[in-house]
Amino acid sequence: MSDLVVEHVSVTHGSTLAVDDVSLSIRSGELVAVLGPSGCGKTTLLLAIAGLLPVQEGTIAVGGRELSRSGRTVAPEKRGVGWVPQEASLFPHLSVGENIGFAVPGGRGGAGRGAARAARIAELAQLVGLGELTNRAPNQLSGGQAQRVALARALAPRPELLLLDEPFAALDTQLRTGLRREVAELLRDQGTTSVLVTHDQEEALTLADRVAVMHDGRLAQFGTPEEVYQQPASDWVASFVGDVVELTGTWRAGRVLCALGSVEATAVGFAPADGATVRLMLRPEWIVPRPDLLAQAAAGADARVAAISYAGHDAMITADLVDGPSVLMRMAAVELPSVGDDLRLAVQRPGLAFAAA
Numbered sequence: 486m487s488d489l490v491v492e493h494v495s496v497t498h499g500s501t502l503a504v505d506d507v508s509l510s511i512r513s514g515e516l517v518a519v520l521g522p523s524g525c526g527k528t529t530l531l532l533a534i535a536g537l538l539p540v541q542e543g544t545i546a547v548g549g550r551e552l553s554r555s556g557r558t559v560a561p562e563k564r565g566v567g568w569v570p571q572e573a574s575l576f577p578h579l580s581v582g583e584n585i586g587f588a589v590p591g592g593r594g595g596a597g598r599g600a601a602r603a604a605r606i607a608e609l610a611q612l613v614g615l616g617e618l619t620n621r622a623p624n625q626l627s628g629g630q631a632q633r634v635a636l637a638r639a640l641a642p643r644p645e646l647l648l649l650d651e652p653f654a655a656l657d658t659q660l661r662t663g664l665r666r667e668v669a670e671l672l673r674d675q676g677t678t679s680v681l682v683t684h685d686q687e688e689a690l691t692l693a694d695r696v697a698v699m700h701d702g703r704l705a706q707f708g709t710p711e712e713v714y715q716q717p718a719s720d721w722v723a724s725f726v727g728d729v730v731e732l733t734g735t736w737r738a739g740r741v742l743c744a745l746g747s748v749e750a751t752a753v754g755f756a757p758a759d760g761a762t763v764r765l766m767l768r769p770e771w772i773v774p775r776p777d778l779l780a781q782a783a784a785g786a787d788a789r790v791a792a793i794s795y796a797g798h799d800a801m802i803t804a805d806l807v808d809g810p811s812v813l814m815r816m817a818a819v820e821l822p823s824v825g826d827d828l829r830l831a832v833q834r835p836g837l838a839f840a841a842a
């Protein structure tokens with residue numbers, strides 16, 4: 486078992502409290518993304534898990550073995566934890582094979598284990614799709630190939646836990662999308678418990694089994710991609726993990742009366758009284774030009790298409806409500822309206838009601 490348990494961990498840089506009382510329990514074999522804006526403490530948390538920073542409070546354990554507590558940090562090389570950095574940082578004077586084998590036992594002077602080591606290097610090179618390139622020098626690799634070598638190098642000693650610090654950030658968009666999918670599949674196949682730091686919402690939601698959303702050093706939410714997107718724990722998480730449409734309205738028995746009509750809603754983090762002013766948040770794809778979904782002809786809202794931002798697979802539509810502000814709608818790009826079209830809008834799933842600021 487190689488589960489990771491982080492309990493009430495706080496980490497400081499001088500007087501800055503970078504990680505503030507974070508608790509996370511990651512199951513063996515799970516891929517968890519730590520997602521948050523720049524400066525929220527993601528890298529600091531990862532460094533503490535790797536043993537590269539001490540914790541001020543709390544404990545970190547892998548596979549039931551306590552690795553960090555205040556005043557005690559098991560050294561990085563004794564933690565059984567692998568690290569894939571943002572830039573591949575390969576040893577320039579070593580070949581691809583030698584880079585991969587750097588941390589495989591028998592590397593320096595272990596003559597008897599040479600054959601087993603060579604076999605492990607070949608197996609790893611194959612695993613990351615570089616079986617033919619083991620003799621190449623790092624400066625003869627593309628960015629994506631170099632990242633694969635870094636991944637193979639980190640997996641070589643069979644770590645209990647793999648930490649990935651924005652490993653795709655330096656790659657161009659197309660390469661990033663393909664490689665991150667491949668890496669996630671590979672990690673799942675290997676059953677490697679992995680923590681991936683990213684500030685990219687799409688990357689976190691598409692790759693991870695669960696997402697730990699961080700804000701100002703604290704854990705804002707820890708849940709499946711669907712949970713953090715569909716049921717965000719706060720208005721901050723709602724806005725950070727995706728696009729939102731926000732309207733002010735009046736709470737009435739589980740519904741919000743607003744410019745989009747009477748919209749069914751779930752109150753998040755508070756229990757509004759009937760008649761209270763609330764903020765209704767919706768995802769743009771929850772708003773649809775489907776009057777057939779409306780229980781009564783009087784429900785819903787009329788709007789006119791003001792702009793269309795086309796993105797190939799889908800499009801973001803700006804619709805001006807006849808009796809209210811503009812709203813964004815995300816629609817599949819197969820049957821798009823045209824600018825100037827009149828639409829009758831419905832909301833196809835319950836919205837989220839937050840306390841008025």
Ligand SMILES: Nc1ncnc2c1ncn2[C@@H]1O[C@H](COP(=O)(O)OP(=O)(O)OP(=O)(O)O)[C@@H](O)[C@H]1O
Nearest residue numbers: 498501503521522523524525526527528529530684
């Ligand atoms: N070596 C350091 N000395 C002092 N403060 C630091 C140091 N490293 C980070 N910090 C501070 O700690 C906080 C968390 O930084 P951290 O690098 O963990 O954030 P991050 O979420 O990984 O950000 P990014 O996405 O920009 O890498 C920030 O306020 C940062 O300024």
